Amino acid sequence: MGRVWAEVNLQTLKENYFKLQAYTQSEMMPIVKADAYGHGVITVVKTLITCGAKRFGVALLEEALEIKAAFPELTVMVIGATEPDQSDILVREDIIPAIFQFVQAQALSEAAVKQNRTARLHIKVDTGMSRIGFRETDLAEILRIAALPNLLIEGIFTHFATSDQKDLSFAREQLKRFQSIYNKLKVGGLTIPIRHAANSAAILQFPESHFELVRPGIGLYGLAPSSQIGGNVGLEPVMSWKAKVSHLKTIKTGETVSYGRTFQAAYPTRVATIPMGYADGLRRSLSNHGEMLIQGRRAMVIGRICMDQTMLEVTKIKGVKVGDVVTILGKDGNEQITATEMADWIGTINYEVICGISKRVPRIYLDPIEKD
Numbered sequence: 001m002g003r004v005w006a007e008v009n010l011q012t013l014k015e016n017y018f019k020l021q022a023y024t025q026s027e028m029m030p031i032v033k034a035d036a037y038g039h040g041v042i043t044v045v046k047t048l049i050t051c052g053a054k055r056f057g058v059a060l061l062e063e064a065l066e067i068k069a070a071f072p073e074l075t076v077m078v079i080g081a082t083e084p085d086q087s088d089i090l091v092r093e094d095i096i097p098a099i100f101q102f103v104q105a106q107a108l109s110e111a112a113v114k115q116n117r118t119a120r121l122h123i124k125v126d127t128g129m130s131r132i133g134f135r136e137t138d139l140a141e142i143l144r145i146a147a148l149p150n151l152l153i154e155g156i157f158t159h160f161a162t163s164d165q166k167d168l169s170f171a172r173e174q175l176k177r178f179q180s181i182y183n184k185l186k187v188g189g190l191t192i193p194i195r196h197a198a199n200s201a202a203i204l205q206f207p208e209s210h211f212e213l214v215r216p217g218i219g220l221y222g223l224a225p226s227s228q229i230g231g232n233v234g235l236e237p238v239m240s241w242k243a244k245v246s247h248l249k250t251i252k253t254g255e256t257v258s259y260g261r262t263f264q265a266a267y268p269t270r271v272a273t274i275p276m277g278y279a280d281g282l283r284r285s286l287s288n289h290g291e292m293l294i295q296g297r298r299a300m301v302i303g304r305i306c307m308d309q310t311m312l313e314v315t316k317i318k319g320v321k322v323g324d325v326v327t328i329l330g331k332d333g334n335e336q337i338t339a340t341e342m343a344d345w346i347g348t349i350n351y352e353v354i355c356g357i358s359k360r361v362p363r364i365y366l367d368p369i370e371k372d
Contacts, residue, residue, distance in 0.1 A: 003275040018051065
């Protein structure tokens with residue numbers, strides 16, 4: 001192994017998929033945006049295909065194109081925004097866009113007519129997130145889209161703001177709005193075959209929102225959607241993050257560590273340096289605050305985290321040597337540090353922690369589907 005790496009356990013990924021699938025009768029559309037939440041999109045998609053997944057969701061057209069280049073037979077949907085000038089490639093590559101403005105649909109229709117093809121799309125409706133989507137006042141616009149040539153409105157979907165909370169009252173209000181829009185469109189002559197609203201949290205605790213399709217995201221990667229939901233369903237983190245000790249020293253009482261001298265030794269202190277820092281995705285806000293595992297014990301980050309190096313206090317961990325493996329996320333002996341715990345230290349969410357592990361950290365796949 002090199003200086004730093006992330007291990008991605010594909011068997012754990014499969015197990016998480018089947019655990020989530022047990023909660024629903026609906027088709028699963030794994031969400032693999034942001035390079036599969038930092039886990040490596042192509043390998044993750046390849047693994048989930050073996051679990052039976054046939055449809056995948058991403059946030060950007062570029063992400064969809066990466067998947068289609070490797071798996072042209074798959075159905076891929078962009079659940080985020082696409083531009084009207086991307087319509088030609090959407091039609092040519094048979095990528096499903098989320099449509100939330102008439103101009104998008106108009107451009108998609110024109111591209112489909114030009115290519116003599118039928119373009120699939122899903123209508124995005126805003127029921128309370130206030131990001132993108134048609135509202136109930138825009139029903140006429142949706143019906144105008146239905147009248148455009150060479151388009152197939154295959155799906156309609158929304159996104160919950162609070163499905164990861166125990167109090168589902170607002171989520172139920174959103175669901176009511178979603179069903180109202182769907183029913184009014186049906187009365188207007190538009191029947192849409194696929195509805196979807198449920199993310200990981202809603203899969204686990206909001207079954208009436210499952211409809212024909214669900215969108216598992218964070219749960220696939222073994223992390224709870226929030227501190228309130230998902231902690232007791234047996235999901236296991238798919239990724240662990242590790243580095244090796246590059247240097248050891250003992251500093252005297254009063255000596256300081258790193259930029260700004262924010263750590264001063266209160267006693268003779270053994271310092272282990274690891275060759276990774278915020279350029280690898282380790283948040284600088286963990287300085288003098290975060291912990292890592294060495295030899296199954298917790299060691300505190302001391303001094304400011306640098307771009308490429310981080311220091312740990314290992315005075316009471318006997319026998320630490322250069323080359324020892326340090327676990328930033330994952331298990332070592334009886335100890336474990338999860339992305340959720342790390343997120344709690346710095347006031348963020350586990351999503352941000354795992355998505356922030358940078359591209360310069362190589363991903364090592366355990367239990368690969370094909371061994372070269």
